[in-house]
Structure formats: structure tokens, C-alpha cells
Amino acid sequence: MRAVPATAVKQPHTLTRRDALLGAVCCCCSPLWLRAATSSAETIDTEEIAPGIHVRRGLHEDATARNAGAIANIGFIIGSEAVAVIDPGGSLVDGERLRRRIRALTSRPIRFVLMTHVHPDHVFGAGAFLADEPAFVGHARLTHALSARGEYYRARLEELLGPGRAGPVVQPTMLVEARAQLDLGDRTVDVVAHPIAHTDNDLTALDLETRTLFASDLLFVERVPSLDGSLKGWLRELDRLTELDARTTVPGHGPTTVDLAAAVGSLKRYLETLLRETRKAITDGVQIEEAPELVGTAERTHWTLFDEYHGRNVTHAFKELEWE
Amino acid sequence: MGMRHTSSRRVRGLIAAALMSTLALTSSARADDDAQREARWAQLKQAIFADRSIEDGTGVLDLQAPPRALDAALVPLAVTTSGKKPIEKIYLIIDNNPGPLAGTFTFGEAADPSVLKVRMRVNTYTDIHAVAEDRDGTLYSVQKFVKAAGGCSAPAGSNDPDALKDLGQMKLRLSSDIALGQPLQAQLMIRHPNFNGMQMDQITRHYTPAHFIKSIDVTFEDKRVLHIESDIALSTDPVITFAFVPHRNGQLKVVVNDSKDNRFERTFDVTATSQLSRTR
Numbered sequence: 001m002r003a004v005p006a007t008a009v010k011q012p013h014t015l016t017r018r019d020a021l022l023g024a025v026c027c028c029c030s031p032l033w034l035r036a037a038t039s040s041a042e043t044i045d046t047e048e049i050a051p052g053i054h055v056r057r058g059l060h061e062d063a064t065a066r067n068a069g070a071i072a073n074i075g076f077i078i079g080s081e082a083v084a085v086i087d088p089g090g091s092l093v094d095g096e097r098l099r100r101r102i103r104a105l106t107s108r109p110i111r112f113v114l115m116t117h118v119h120p121d122h123v124f125g126a127g128a129f130l131a132d133e134p135a136f137v138g139h140a141r142l143t144h145a146l147s148a149r150g151e152y153y154r155a156r157l158e159e160l161l162g163p164g165r166a167g168p169v170v171q172p173t174m175l176v177e178a179r180a181q182l183d184l185g186d187r188t189v190d191v192v193a194h195p196i197a198h199t200d201n202d203l204t205a206l207d208l209e210t211r212t213l214f215a216s217d218l219l220f221v222e223r224v225p226s227l228d229g230s231l232k233g234w235l236r237e238l239d240r241l242t243e244l245d246a247r248t249t250v251p252g253h254g255p256t257t258v259d260l261a262a263a264v265g266s267l268k269r270y271l272e273t274l275l276r277e278t279r280k281a282i283t284d285g286v287q288i289e290e291a292p293e294l295v296g297t298a299e300r301t302h303w304t305l306f307d308e309y310h311g312r313n314v315t316h317a318f319k320e321l322e323w324e
Numbered sequence: 325m326g327m328r329h330t331s332s333r334r335v336r337g338l339i340a341a342a343l344m345s346t347l348a349l350t351s352s353a354r355a356d357d358d359a360q361r362e363a364r365w366a367q368l369k370q371a372i373f374a375d376r377s378i379e380d381g382t383g384v385l386d387l388q389a390p391p392r393a394l395d396a397a398l399v400p401l402a403v404t405t406s407g408k409k410p411i412e413k414i415y416l417i418i419d420n421n422p423g424p425l426a427g428t429f430t431f432g433e434a435a436d437p438s439v440l441k442v443r444m445r446v447n448t449y450t451d452i453h454a455v456a457e458d459r460d461g462t463l464y465s466v467q468k469f470v471k472a473a474g475g476c477s478a479p480a481g482s483n484d485p486d487a488l489k490d491l492g493q494m495k496l497r498l499s500s501d502i503a504l505g506q507p508l509q510a511q512l513m514i515r516h517p518n519f520n521g522m523q524m525d526q527i528t529r530h531y532t533p534a535h536f537i538k539s540i541d542v543t544f545e546d547k548r549v550l551h552i553e554s555d556i557a558l559s560t561d562p563v564i565t566f567a568f569v570p571h572r573n574g575q576l577k578v579v580v581n582d583s584k585d586n587r588f589e590r591t592f593d594v595t596a597t598s599q600l601s602r603t604r
Contacts (some may be wrong), residue, residue, distance in 0.1 A: 150472050187563070272461065285497075288443070288563070289400040312394040320397060322513065324493070 012144055028086075032274055035093045037165045043100040044070070047256050050210040051077040052107070052187070055256040056098065058090075060223045060304045063121060065161050068093040073252055076102055076216065077207055079184020082111035084136070086214045088125035091157060092167030095125020095161040110134050112182050114191065114218035115172055115202045119146035119228070120153040123253070126170035137180070138172025139193045139201035146171055171301040176203060194218065196230040206244060213246035213253025213260070221263050224303035225270060227313040231278075235271050238264050270299050274319050278317040279324070288318045361451050361469075364419050367404060368453075370415065372425060373463060381464030387454040389468040393446055396475030398559045401574050402441045403454045409464065411437045413457040418557055419452035422520075426557035432548025434568050436507035441565035444557045445475035445520070451489075460461030490515040494578060502596050504570055511565045512542070514580060520556035537562065539581045544594070545574040570594050 046054040055075035063069040069090025070084040076085045076098070085101060089095040096249035102110065110132040115123045116141065122148075126136060157166035174180070182189040194202040198217045205214040217226075218237055227234065242264055249260040275297040286294060294310035300306045331393045347439040369378060387489055388402040405411045414429045414437075426444050446452075449472070455465045493515040540552040549568045568576070573595045580588040 052555070069572070149474075156473070158445065286563075287400070287498075288398075289388075289402075315398060316392045322563070323515075 017121070020218045027200065028115075031314070035048060036197060037167075038096045040100070041095050042093075042285055044094075046075065046101055046108030048286040049075075049250065049257050050207070053210065054078075054101070055250050056101070057256050058121070058253055060229075060253070062305070062308065063090060063157065063160055063166075066095075066135070066292045068161060068165065069124060069157065070094045070097075071253075072119075073254070073256060074098060074122070074125070075250060075256075076110075076204075076268055077184060077187070077212075078102075078108065079107050079187045081183070081185025082109050084112040084114065084182055084184055084189050084205075084213045085110060085129065086114045087116050087122045087216065088113050088129055091124045091165055092127045092159065093165050095167060098125060099128045099257075104186045108257055111184070112137055112189075114203060114214075114247045115142060115170075116204055116205075116252070117201050118142060119199065119217065119226075120157055122216065124157060124167045125156070125172070127167035130170065134286065135171055135174040137174045137182070137203070139174060139203050140177045141201040142172050143175065145199065145201050147176060165211055168217045174200060176320050187231050187240065194240075197227045198225070198227070202237070204230070211245060211247040213241070213244055213249045215241060215249055215251055215260075217252035219249065219251035219254075219258070219263055220261075220267055220303055221251045221258050224247060224251040224306045224309045225267060225313065227271075227274075227316045231271060231275055231317045235268065235275070238268055238271075242302040266302070270302070274317050275300055275321070276315060276323050282318065282322050282324075286314060288322075291315070291318050326503060335498055336421070365451060365453065365467075368417060368419060372415065373455075376461075376463055378439065378463040378465045381456060381466040383455070384464040385411070385414075385454060385466055387452065387453055387458045387466045387468050391403050391469070391471060393470060393472030393475070398443045398444050399446045399470065399472055399475065400437070400441065401452065401454075403456075404439050404564075405437050405456060407438065409458040409462070411456045411458055413441060413456070414444070415453075415455040416444070417453040417455065418444060418446055418450055419453065420448050421445070421559060422557050423555055427552060429555040429566075430551040432543070432550060433569070434544045434547035434549045436567035436569055438507065439454040439565065439567050441511075441563075443559040443563055445559055446470055446472035446477050446557075448473055449467070457557070469521065483534060488517065491582065492586065493587070494580075494590040496576065496578075496590075496592045497529050498592075498594065502570065502594065505594050507567045507569050508594070509565065509567045510576070511563060512540075512578060513561065513563045514540075515561055516580070516582065518556065518558050518560050518562065535582065535584055537580055539584050540564070541579045542566070542568075543577045544568055544570060545572070547571070549576070570596075 024090050036160055040217040044056050046056045050057050055073055059067050061067055061071055065073055074087040074089050075081055081233055110133050113129050113136050115138045119254045120167055146169055153168055154166055165221045176191055176193040190206045192204050202218055204218060246260055248257050251258050251263055273296050276312055281295055282293045292314040294316045332583045338442055385405045402413055416426045417424050427438055451467050451469055453465055453467045455463055456563045457463050495513040497511040500511045516537050529551050537554050542549040550566050575591045576594050577591045
């Protein structure tokens with residue numbers, strides 16, 4: 001199916017409790033957007049990894065005031081008619097900087113902003129693109145995930161970054177159930193909505209012209225993965241990624257481009273270790289609070305931020321596997 | 325000794341009303357300041373236990389909780405009792421949760437109150453109190469401070485459309501060595517979303533109505549083991565570990581009642597030194 005223009009996919013407006021809540025958020029932030037959270041000179045460095053495809057490498061850190069949430073790999077694709085942003089960034093500040101970088105390279109309309117999943121390091125820059133009136137493209141389940149967590153994430157991010165710098169919760173206006181194609185003029189971006197994997201609302205995007213894959217957080221490189229969906233589901237979707245015949249791959253975290261097979265191999269080793277050792281712990285009668293110290297510890301040397309996230313991954317895996 | 329079914333439900337209503345005003349303050353200001361925490365506990369003590377005095381529980385019971393939660397929607401808590409006092413009931417209070425009284429656990433004649441483990445949702449940085457009541461009605465309290473955030477508003481797996489598929493399904497895991505007349509540890513798992521009314525439905529754009537487990541009763545043959553009154557703080561798919569003393573081969577029966585008046589019942593065979601469902 002061809003993507004319809006943003007205005008045509010916007011959902012009919014009715015005033016609900018949710019709108020009222022989001023409205024309240026917007027009221028307190030909008031004066032700040034008008035004068036922008038960042039100065040007009042601030043921008044970011046991107047690398048042109050394939051013709052017309054630019055990627056900014058995220059830091060292997062947690063979000064802080066200093067890094068303004070710029071911790072995920074984000075980028076954009078310039079077509080002859082339009083631009084698609086693939087993840088607007090980790091905060092309003094990050095998003096504004098990304099938008100300035102785009103505007104330094106092209107004046108073509110930003111028609112699509114892909115939000116690859118609910119996590120704040122990928123989507124909170126969306127507020128910087130509201131004036132462009134793009135289609136905010138998300139997984140069919142993203143709406144629910146953002147409803148449940150968006151305001152909580154926003155409040156936490158604002159605590160870290162300072163007033164007006166986090167950005168608003170922006171809901172997707174174009175939902176992808178299984179697959180969608182985004183028309184940028186001379187090139188097309190193929191978007192896949194995955195079944196539960198890293199989260200339950202993961203999108204990946206493939207530029208058909210150059211066969212460049214934005215794998216987002218289905219692919220972690222160097223930085224320890226964070227499991228927030230299904231361990232078994234993620235392993236299944238990794239197998240699907242390798243069948244996509246991608247020439248260049250952009251992971252959600254790590255270098256701007258990686259070898260897909262090698263990156264999938266390392267991630268599968270981590271996830272399979274988690275699966276095998278968590279299952280064994282459950283069979284051995286290990287309790288959920290004891291498992292993080294016992295499971296997957298040999299992986300520690302392979303990943304940055306291991307101690308910050310691995311324990312939570314084990315807990316998540318335990319909860320998924322104890323019902324087997 | 326009898327199981328005291330005190331009117332915790334009514335008490336919870338009173339607490340909710342009394343604390344509504346202070347909640348907004350404490351949750352936004354992160355009640356991590358000592359004076360504030362003590363004031364909060366004083367208020368809760370009054371609401372739950374009225375004027376009853378509460379003794380320092382050190383040596384009588386112990387509460388294990390992670391200083392920093394790995395997952396706020398699933399914070400493992402363990403209460404152990406030393407056997408110094410004949411404990412009949414344990415109250416778990418998560419001071420800064422929207423519903424602070426997370427659960428009451430009343431032990432029956434076949435129970436071994438030495439161990440109790442649960443998984444709770446924790447909404448913000450908070451003190452957690454475990455209060456034990458002995459046969460004479462004396463109260464003993466211990467506490468732990470837990471750093472966690474978002475456990476009530478952002479539960480893991482809340483998006484799962486299959487959340488209700490296996491509603492009420494149960495699993496029981498018993499220690500491998502089962503000896504009659506000896507304490508036996510049991511881990512009870514219950515499939516239940518325990519919706520707390522703070523998650524929105526994507527289709528209707530309304531908040532998913534609260535749907536949670538209100539009570540769990542465990543008996544072994546004709547003897548009572550455990551009566552639990554719980555509420556929204558129990559994690560999704562709750563897992564509860566307790567101990568009991570099987571006096572003969574027989575059946576452990578579990579009855580779960582939820583807030584939509586569903587009743588789920590399961591029985592599990594307990595046979596001496598069987599390989600029924602091995603854990604340790």
C-alpha cells in the first residue's frame with residue numbers, strides 16, 4: 001500500500017479524557033516551543049552512510065542534561081520530493097538539533113517522522129517536527145504504549161534535562177499494522193511492524209533504493225540490549241531481519257553502520273544465553289531476586305552499561321519463562 | 325487459633341480518603357527526606373492501626389527488599405519471621421503507593437509463617453513497612469527504603485491483548501523433599517493482569533477499569549493455610565511463596581476472588597517425597 005498524505009490519515013478529533021490530559025501537557029510546554037529549547041546555532045554531526053541517508057551516532061550513556069538524551073542512533077533519508085526522519089531523537093533539544101541539520105542539507109518537506117518504538121531515547125524529539133505537519137508513523141500498538149508510559153517518561157526526562165527540554169508526548173498519526181511504503185519521490189521506504197520483540201511496538205525501515213536497513217532497537221551493538229517485549233519473540237524477529245537482504249545496516253545503538261550478520265550473531269548469543277540460563281535457573285528453583293546475579297554473567301565483558309540493564313533483562317526473561 | 329478477617333477493605337477506603345491530598349505532594353516531591361517519611365508513616369499507622377502501639381520488630385521479623393528495584397512493576401519482597409513470637413498476620417505497607425496497604429496475610433493452623441514472598445508494584449521512592457501481629461495482638465514493625473518509579477502507571481506487559489487469555493490459570497511449585505509433619509515451601513503462580521485502573525485502552529480511549537485480585541485463600545485438606553487480602557499493588561501474574569505443614573498426603577486448595585466477582589479454584593496433590601513439581 002502507498003502511504004497517504006499526513007492530513008488524510010489524521011484520526012477524527014473528539015475530545016476525550018486523554019486529549020484533555022495531553023492538552024494540559026501541551027499548554028505548559030507550548031510557550032517554550034515557540035521560542036525553542038535550543039539556540040538557532042545548535043546542530044548535530046551526521047554521517048552520510050549511503051547516498052541521501054544521514055545518521056547521527058548516539059552515545060553509550062544514559063540520558064543526562066549534558067547529553068540532552070542524544071543516546072540513540074537517529075537519521076533521515078532525503079528523496080527527490082520529501083524527507084523521512086527515522087527516529088526524531090531523545091528529547092525536544094535533540095530533535096531541534098536534528099531538524100537544523102536536515103535544513104542545512106535540504107529544504108524539501110519533512111513528510112514522515114518514523115517513531116520506531118515507545119522508548120524515550122528514540123521518540124521525544126518528535127515535538128521539534130510538529131510545525132512540519134508530517135505523518136508521525138508508528139506501530140499500531142505504539143498509541144497504547146505511549147498512552148500508558150508517555151507522560152511518565154516525559155516527567156522523568158524533564159527532571160533530568162530541565163524544564164522545556166524534554167518535549168511533549170507526540171502520538172503517531174499514521175499507524176502501521178504490518179507493512180507500509182513511504183513515497184519520497186525517487187525512492188521508497190519499506191516499513192515493517194514487528195510482532196512483540198524488543199518491545200511490543202517495534203518498527204524497522206528499509207530504503208529500497210540503497211537497501212539500507214534502519215533496524216532500530218531490534219539491533220543493539222556494543223551497548224547492552226534492553227529487553228522490554230519478549231525474549232523468544234526477539235529471537236524470532238532477528239531471524240527475519242537477516243532475510244531482508246540489506247546492504248547497509250544502521251543499529252539502534254552502536255556504530256552508524258554495521259555488518260548485519262555479525263551484529264545479529266552477537267545479539268543472538270546474548271539473548272540465547274539469557275534464554276538458556278534463565279530457563280535453567282527456573283528449573284533449579286532459583287528465585288527471581290537471585291537470578292540477576294547468576295544468569296548471563298559471562299556476557300559482562302561484551303557490552304557497555306551491562307550492570308545498568310542486564311539485571312532488569314534477567315527479571316523480564318524470568319517472568320516470561322517461568323510460565324513455560 | 326482462628327483466622328481473623330478484619331475489615332481491611334473498609335480500612336483501605338478510609339486510608340484512600342485520608343491520604344488523597346498528601347499523595348500528590350509526596351509523589352511529586354519524592355518523599356526521600358527523613359522527616360517527611362516519618363510523618364507519612366505516622367499518618368499511615370493512624371489510618372491502619374488507629375491507636376495501637378507498634379514495637380520495633382528487629383529480631384521478630386525481617387523484610388528483604390532491593391534497595392533499587394530492577395523493575396518497578398515487579399519488586400520482589402520477602403518477609404521472614406524468626407519464630408520468637410507466634411505470628412498470625414503480616415501487613416505489607418508501601419507508604420507512597422496510591423493504595424499504601426498492599427496486602428494482609430493471615431496465617432492459618434497449617435501454615436508455617438517463617439517465610440512469605442510476594443512481588444509488588446512500587447510507584448515511587450518509598451519506605452516499605454512489614455508489620456507482624458502475634459497471637460496476643462501485639463504489633464511489630466520493620467522497614468526498608470526502596471528506590472523504584474513508575475510501577476503503577478507503566479506496568480510491563482500491559483499492552484498485551486492476550487492479558488486475559490489465561491485468566492485464573494494457576495501453577496504450584498513445591499520443594500522436592502516432602503515430609504509429612506515438616507514445613508514445606510510452596511510457590512503459587514496465578515495468571516491475572518491485576519489491572520490497576522491507571523492504564524488506557526487504545527480502542528475505547530478510556531482507562532482500563534481496575535480488575536484485580538481481592539483475596540486468595542489457601543487450605544490444606546480441612547486446615548487453613550493462608551488468607552490474603554490484596555489490591556492493585558500485586559504485580560501482574562502474581563507469584564506468592566509461603567510455607568505450610570502437610571500433616572498427611574492430601575490436597576492443597578487455592579481459591580482466588582477478583583474485583584469482577586470471578587472465582588478461580590484449583591487443587592494440587594501433595595504427596596510425601598513425590599516428584600510432583602520439583603523446585604530445589
